[in-house]
Amino acid sequence: xxxxxxxxxxxxxxxxxxxxxxxxxxxxxxxxxxxxxxxxxxxxxxxxxxxxxxxxxxxxxxxxxxxxxxxxxxxxxxxxxxxxxxxxxxxxxxxxxxxxxxxxxxxxxxxxxxxxxxxxxxxxxxxxxxxxxxxxxxxxxxxxxxxxxxxxxxxxxxxxxxxxxxxxxxxxxxxxxxxxxxxxxxxxxxxxxxxxxxxxxxxxxxxxxxxxxxxxxxxxxxxxxxxxxxxxxxxxxxxxxxxxxxxxxxxxxxxxxxxxxxxxxxxx
Numbered sequence: 298x299x300x301x302x303x304x305x306x307x308x309x310x311x312x313x314x315x316x317x318x319x320x321x322x323x324x325x326x327x328x329x330x331x332x333x334x335x336x337x338x339x340x341x342x343x344x345x346x347x348x349x350x351x352x353x354x355x356x357x358x359x360x361x362x363x364x365x366x367x368x369x370x371x372x373x374x375x376x377x378x379x380x381x382x383x384x385x386x387x388x389x390x391x392x393x394x395x396x397x398x399x400x401x402x403x404x405x406x407x408x409x410x411x412x413x414x415x416x417x418x419x420x421x422x423x424x425x426x427x428x429x430x431x432x433x434x435x436x437x438x439x440x441x442x443x444x445x446x447x448x449x450x451x452x453x454x455x456x457x458x459x460x461x462x463x464x465x466x467x468x469x470x471x472x473x474x475x476x477x478x479x480x481x482x483x484x485x486x487x488x489x490x491x492x493x494x495x496x497x498x499x500x501x502x503x504x505x506x507x508x509x510x511x512x513x514x515x516x517x518x519x520x521x522x523x524x525x526x527x528x529x530x531x532x533x534x535x536x537x538x539x540x541x542x543x544x545x546x547x548x549x550x551x552x553x554x555x556x557x558x559x560x561x562x563x564x565x
Contacts, residue, residue: 311326322340362375362396373407376563395416407434436556442470444470452561455470480531482529484526503517
C-alpha cells in the first residue's frame with residue numbers, strides 16, 4: 298500500500314484512539330496495509346514494550362479513589378510521574394475503574410486482573426508515563442463512611458457495624474485524615490502485640506523506679522499504658538472536631554468501628 302492510500306481521516310482516527318503523534322500513526326497504518334485495528338494493536342504492543350523499560354522511573358504523583366457499593370468498598374492509590382497526568386480525566390477514571398473492579402474481588406490487598414492491567418497499560422502508553430497501582434484495600438461487611446480530600450491525594454475509608462449518622466462517619470474519617478498522631482488501630486486489640494508488650498514493660502519499669510509502693514506503682518503503670526492507648530487508637534483519641542470528647546464516646550449504642558484505611562499519595 299502506498300503512502301497516498303492512507304487518508305488523513307484514518308490517521309486522525311488512529312491518533313484519537315492512541316494519543317500518539319500523526320507520523321507514528323501514519324507509519325503504522327502503512328505498515329499494516331491500511332488495517333486500522335492491526336495498526337492500533339501494533340502501536341500498542343510496540344509502545345508497551347518501551348513503557349515496560351521505564352517502569353523503574355519514579356512515580357511520586359497520583360490520586361486516591363474510593364468506591365462504596367452497599368456492603369462492599371475499596372480504596373486505592375494510583376500513581377503517575379507528574380501532577381499534570383494525575384489530574385487528567387483519563388487517569389482519574391482509571392483509578393475509579395480499578396477501585397470499582399476491586400469490589401468483585403476478595404477482601405484485602407487489591408491486585409490488577411488482566412482487564413485492569415490492559416486498561417492501565419493503555420493510559421501508560423497515551424501519557425508516556427510510568428503509571429502504577431501503588432496499593433489498595435477491599436473490605437466487605439457492615440457499612441462504610443469515607444472522606445476524600447479536595448485534591449484527591451488523601452483519602453480515608455471507614456468500616457463500621459450498626460447505625461452511624463453520615464455526618465459523624467465523615468467526621469471520623471476526617472479525624473483519621475487530619476489528626477496527629479494518625480491512629481494506629483481502631484482500638485487496643487488491633488495494636489501489634491509486640492508494641493503493646495514493649496510499652497507495658499516500659500511503663501512498669503518507670504513506675505517501679507519511681508520509688509512508690511508496689512500497689513501505687515502498679516496503678517501508675519496501668520495509667521501510663523491506658524494513656525498510650527488513648528493516644529494511638531481511634532476510639533481513644535480526642536475528636537478533632539471537639540477535643541472535649543473521645544471518638545469512642547460519640548458512637549451510638551450498638552455501633553462499633555471495625556476497620557479503617559488511610560491512604561496518602563506517596564505515603565507508605
